[in-house]
């Protein structure tokens with residue numbers, strides 16, 4: 001069983017809970033408690049592999065950019081902004097910058113984390129403040145995937161987006177497993193090193 005930890009981050013009211021709940025329950029509820037952070041869990045099968053998924057949905061993110069815990073916890077991130085709210089786009093940009101910074105920094109785990117930028121509330125395009133091309137460019141600059149959708153109206157797109165993220169995370173995890181020597185091999189290597197050195201020192 002693969003364990004996958006996914007953090008959904010973004011500005012206040014961008015639609016983090018709406019997206020997570022839509023994916024997990026198929027439903028768009030409209031109003032979500034925003035005073036409590038939560039971790040949703042779900043078991044499912046993806047490409048023949050059993051997945052135990054945890055989705056972290058923080059309470060209102062606005063202003064919180066440190067991300068120290070999230071960066072250590074998550075295997076991947078969905079960064080959400082509201083296309084009708086430029087401030088949420090600026091916040092998404094700052095979050096992506098913070099994640100990029102940690103890729104460059106010491107946190108090895110982050111080198112392979114998956115990031116997906118999502119422009120939510122596409123149904124409000126008559127009130128659009130952020131262009132599709134701006135989202136696309138921001139994603140390209142940060143080497144992450146991008147889509148616009150509406151948690152309210154696009155169930156299939158929401159599922160497709162989560163599926164892409166999860167596929168990318170599981171293939172990263174698989175690659176990591178391959179690079180790590182198997183248990184018996186690494187034990188043999190360890191024994192060899194220890195006894196090899198001892199023999200030399202006698």
Ligand SMILES: Nc1nc2c(ncn2[C@@H]2O[C@H](COP(=O)(O)OP(=O)(O)OP(=O)(O)O)[C@@H](O)[C@H]2O)c(=O)[nH]1
Pocket residue numbers: 010011012013014015016017018019029030031032033034035058059060061062120121122123124149150151152153
């Ligand atoms: N029109 C429209 N409204 C949406 C959409 N997604 C979410 N909303 C609404 O936007 C508001 C905020 O949604 P939430 O899912 O609570 O946003 P959030 O990012 O979790 O908010 P905080 O927890 O406060 O940071 C709610 O009133 C939702 O009904 C969407 O795709 N279209």
